[in-house]
Amino acid sequence: MPTHRTGFVFDEHFLSHDTGVQTTVTTRTGSFEVAPEPHPSSLYIIQRIKQFLDGSGLTAQMLPIPARVASEDEIAVYHTREYIAGIRAHAAGGPVRGTWGGVDDETVLSPGSFEAALYAAGGAMNAVDAVMQGHVRNDYALLRPPGHHATRNQAMGFCIFNNTVIAAHHARNTYGLERIMIVDWDVHHGNGTQDAFYQDPGILFVSLHQHDWYPRLSGELEQVGSGAGAGYTVNIPLPAGTGDRGFRAAFEQLVIPIGLQFRPQLIIITAGQDASWLDPLAQMMMTMAGFRQISELMVDLAEEICDGRLVMLQAGGYSVAYVPYCTVAVVEPLLGGDRGIENLYATSAELQRCKTIFTQETQRALAAARKWHKNWWKI
Numbered sequence: 001m002p003t004h005r006t007g008f009v010f011d012e013h014f015l016s017h018d019t020g021v022q023t024t025v026t027t028r029t030g031s032f033e034v035a036p037e038p039h040p041s042s043l044y045i046i047q048r049i050k051q052f053l054d055g056s057g058l059t060a061q062m063l064p065i066p067a068r069v070a071s072e073d074e075i076a077v078y079h080t081r082e083y084i085a086g087i088r089a090h091a092a093g094g095p096v097r098g099t100w101g102g103v104d105d106e107t108v109l110s111p112g113s114f115e116a117a118l119y120a121a122g123g124a125m126n127a128v129d130a131v132m133q134g135h136v137r138n139d140y141a142l143l144r145p146p147g148h149h150a151t152r153n154q155a156m157g158f159c160i161f162n163n164t165v166i167a168a169h170h171a172r173n174t175y176g177l178e179r180i181m182i183v184d185w186d187v188h189h190g191n192g193t194q195d196a197f198y199q200d201p202g203i204l205f206v207s208l209h210q211h212d213w214y215p216r217l218s219g220e221l222e223q224v225g226s227g228a229g230a231g232y233t234v235n236i237p238l239p240a241g242t243g244d245r246g247f248r249a250a251f252e253q254l255v256i257p258i259g260l261q262f263r264p265q266l267i268i269i270t271a272g273q274d275a276s277w278l279d280p281l282a283q284m285m286m287t288m289a290g291f292r293q294i295s296e297l298m299v300d301l302a303e304e305i306c307d308g309r310l311v312m313l314q315a316g317g318y319s320v321a322y323v324p325y326c327t328v329a330v331v332e333p334l335l336g337g338d339r340g341i342e343n344l345y346a347t348s349a350e351l352q353r354c355k356t357i358f359t360q361e362t363q364r365a366l367a368a369a370r371k372w373h374k375n376w377w378k379i
């Protein structure tokens, strides 16, 4: 038996990806300058999560797993050599936007971003190694920058290298796994991850995300994979205002039964805590309690079908205030127990509403997803 049930990947190099501040307000006719606020994908969020994990005593109960620099060959399992070279050159030029087609307008690179992205990808692979080699039963990798929007040749949505895709390839190539399940609960659609495995029946990609959101037209029900991969991409688009109960129902009605049928040998979670009620970049109304529930369900699934082998990789989450609360809530079920951190705004009526809301629109979306995915799965 491993001495620690749960491992934890973190590296100070992640923080050298500095997205800076925003100071410009755009108007119809021009712009004006104001006092700075952090870029939405601020390093403060990762710092605060780390401090929450430290302060709650969780870090001390987890096995520290170092990150490492991913080699170019390891990155090139998905990304093109031209793209990798472009990111290196572009990052060296400092924080600039929109001057190279390989990076979209909102993804900021700083001089430390290339190295940070290599460490994040290496950290994801080390997280896989620790679980596959039995050093821990499961682990959480607090990565930065995130990865799930990055395609083979495009940085977008704050993502540079696709940590999830690189980790899944690493698991397959190093340990000969035949079936890996990726669950992406980040509120935005994991388009880069979907692209990577669209024709691949060995990687089941399940994504829950806000419908009609980001990227545009990505993550529709009808996108199910192609060729031998048909049916192995499972999109579950949900309406704004889904809340804790809707997410729980999506897991109970779709994610868990599909996982039980697929019987993966490893589960990788793209864990973006941006479906929360305080997130500025989505409107899904999840609370700490909701995140705890979906994490518990995935831990239980992993225990039932793959000896607990579960790797969680940090993705998005943009409420500087609330993401750390939700991240503690997804990490705690990995170890077991509850350190008793009080919900932010615990007495808010709105918070209570997020725990109980279950609209007809959400129920219709779940029914539509069940009906559609019945074409490939017994659900």
Ligand SMILES: [Zn+2]
Residues within 6 Å of the ligand: 186, 187, 188, 272, 274, 315, 316, 317
């Ligand atoms: Zn996101």
